[in-house]
Amino acid sequence: MKRTSQEKHINSAHKGDLVQIHKVILTPEQRPADLPAPTKAVPYEAWIKGLLLNKEAKIGDTVQIETFIGRQLSGTLVEVNPLYDHNFGKPRPELLSIGKEVKKAPEGKNREPSHEK
């Protein structure tokens, strides 16, 4: 899902803040040759979260973090207090009436509470 525009981005972080870093693992040239063209054309990238180890840092700085299991990693600071912004989606007109449709009794009869064997 795309990031929503109303989010207020924080541009700097202090030691101990939860942050997200970005790393380019492989450049397009370093990626294996047998990939589909749209994949081969772009770098292989990673994002990892952890607590900032630098005293202070700004978005775009190269920083050190300590991950949730205590490992130290370095990368480019991309977000402070990263938000989980996946959601429940919009109400879907294609789904809204399904319940009503299937609860209509077949052949106009009321459905019995227990099935017959």
Added chain:
Amino acid sequence: MRNDTSYHSVMSRKNETLKASIGIDYQQFELSPIAFDYEGLMNSYGYSLPDIQRIQMETGVGNTPLVELKNITELVRSVSALGKGGRIFVKDERACPSGSFKDRRASLSVYHAARLGYKGVVAATSGNYGAAVASQAAKYGLKAIILQEVYDSHKVGQPEILEKTRTCEAYGAEVWQLTVGPELFYIMLLILEETGFFSASLYIPTGVLGIETLGYELAQQVKEQEGRSPDMVVIAHAGGGNVTGTARGLQKAGVHETAVVGVSVDLRGLHMASDYDFNRKSFTTAHSGFGFPFLTWPDRTDVPRNTARALRYLDRYVLVSQGEVFYATELLAKLEGMERGPAGNTSLAAAIPLAKELDRDQILVVQETEYTAAGKLPSSQLTFAEENGIEVRRGHPKGNIPGKVIVIPERIEQMRIEEVSLNGIRESYLKNAIEAAKGYKPAEQDILFLAEDSKSSAEFVRKTLNSFVITAST
């Protein structure tokens, strides 16, 4: 050489890295360039079914309810031929600690890692398995690193996988959110080298043995509740572990007549390693993009020999469309009061047309459900699909086009399955086995292995291999 972390260097150290991180010397089970001792590999850790049941009970995994879906059954009967419409039951695997049957796989692998003295576990997975490994690692006090293929190159992520990131982090794991590409395996090897952690691959023996309890339990529950065996068990199929483990569990319960049916969501035409196609699918697992390649060649994975070998156990393999799974998910919520994740309802979608084939006194078991949350819902997945240019509408499911159109059925009688020819799959598998053996001429033991590995006969294997020779020489 270990400080050389380039792609080719890390990949060239694959075998030694995996040996150190799994603790199995796969070589000892190889019988020829084609055959290997499958049961020997499965038994190499020495866990019996009662051992596994005890281990799983200690962390609250398994013993999930078997629920009869009476209202869905009745709806199916209303559109079935006279006397038809089997009883549909579901194994509510959402009751496992992290919300899916994947806890069964993770529980045994993480237990094993802890027993061997590993400090942590690594798993490359975008699905429920990551949550399961992270949850079990929390229980055993181990560290967990989960590697997920989440984003395309514009950092747009599948809502279902973003939810998996959240839940893995909720269990205290270090999560690597990666872009699309098979280099997931490279980064896994690199991290295994750096950490010395255990590789909790889905395809090691414990990853499959852990699911045997699911097949065993459901057979026992049907027997206790109904005094008989199920006639059909319907299982979502991707990498093969779900089918393999469940079918082996049924056999261990003494159930041999039950039809084992595998189901995948039809995503044919979408390339699984394509940055472009990645966000044009609504299902990230249990789909044909895994289902076909893992049936026709199981040994394509992150271990030298895959213990998930679904072709050994399948009686039928069928496809359903994305729209039909969303429809089935709505039926389960609205008619049975069970709101569950769509991916876990793949087998339910197939069960509806399959139950129409059965007599009214016959029993069909849908062997899983999964938890639901933000991102793992028909509404969020369809919203995401539309944002990525997919048309969503009501209509006949035959109008579904993977990556272009999702059609939600208008009526239950439109639900259908597409039967995949298992003999066609078997021929592709045999072709791949011969190619992988690089010029080696199969001996009698290889013919028998191939027959067993493809649930066919020595006669079928010989006939098929002969046809390759004829094709090649004409």
